[in-house]
Amino acid sequence: MTSSALTKPQMRGLLAKRLRFHIVGAFAVSLGVAAFYKFAVAEQRKKAYADFYRNYDSMKDFEEMKKAGIFQSAK
Amino acid sequence: MHSPGSAAHGEGKMPPYTSYHAQRTYPMPDEPFCTELNAEQRALKEKEKGSWTQLSHAEKVALYRLQFHETFAEMNRRSNEWKTVMGCVFFFFGLTALLIWWQRVYVFPEKPITLTDEWKAQQLQRVLDMKGNPVQGLASRWDYEKKEWKK
Numbered sequence: 236m237t238s239s240a241l242t243k244p245q246m247r248g249l250l251a252k253r254l255r256f257h258i259v260g261a262f263a264v265s266l267g268v269a270a271f272y273k274f275a276v277a278e279q280r281k282k283a284y285a286d287f288y289r290n291y292d293s294m295k296d297f298e299e300m301k302k303a304g305i306f307q308s309a310k
Numbered sequence: 311m312h313s314p315g316s317a318a319h320g321e322g323k324m325p326p327y328t329s330y331h332a333q334r335t336y337p338m339p340d341e342p343f344c345t346e347l348n349a350e351q352r353a354l355k356e357k358e359k360g361s362w363t364q365l366s367h368a369e370k371v372a373l374y375r376l377q378f379h380e381t382f383a384e385m386n387r388r389s390n391e392w393k394t395v396m397g398c399v400f401f402f403f404g405l406t407a408l409l410i411w412w413q414r415v416y417v418f419p420e421k422p423i424t425l426t427d428e429w430k431a432q433q434l435q436r437v438l439d440m441k442g443n444p445v446q447g448l449a450s451r452w453d454y455e456k457k458e459w460k461k
Contacts, residue, residue: 280446283445283446284445287444287445287450296441299441299454300439300440300441303439304439305436305439305440
C-alpha cells in the first residue's frame, strides 16, 4: 500500500449534520405532500361538489328514483 | 458488555470453536484471533510493547491479522445469498398457488346465490337507481341518458 495522504474525514458535528439534513428534508417533504394533497384531492373534491349542486334539482332526482321503484313509502 | 462466549480459551482451533467473537456490533473484544503464537510472532508482540513508530508497515499488518480475523471490508463483503432467498420465496409462491388451485377444484363448496352474475347485476342496477355516491363515486360514472358507463 502506498502512503498517499488521505483527506482527513469529518471528526465532529456528525449528528448535527445528519439532523440538519433530515429536519430540512422532513419539512420539505411534509410541505410538498400537504400542497399536493390540497391541490389534487381537496380542491378537486370541492369543485366536484360545487359542480354537482350548482344545477341540482332534488325533486327531479326524487321522481327518477320513485320511477325506478326503490321506495317503499312512495310508489 | 462482557464477552459473549465460552469460559475456556480455544487453543489451535478455528472459529466457531475458538473464543474469538468479534462481529460488526462488537468489533474490539479482548481476546485476539490468534492465541497460539510461534516464536516470530511472539517476538513481534514484544516489539509491539515499545514505540509503535519503530514498526514497519508489514509488521503493523501482521499484528492486525493476529488480533482480528477479518477487516471491516472483508467482513462486510456482499454475497449472493439474496438470489437463493428470492428463489425460495418464488418457489413457495408457486407451490401455494398450486395448492390453492387444487382446493378450488376439490374442496370449496358452491358459491352462494348472491355471488352469481344475475344477482350481482340486479344489485348494481339497484345501487344505480338509488344514485349511490352521485358526486364522485359509482353513480357519477354512469350515464343515465344513454344507460351505459361514462367514457
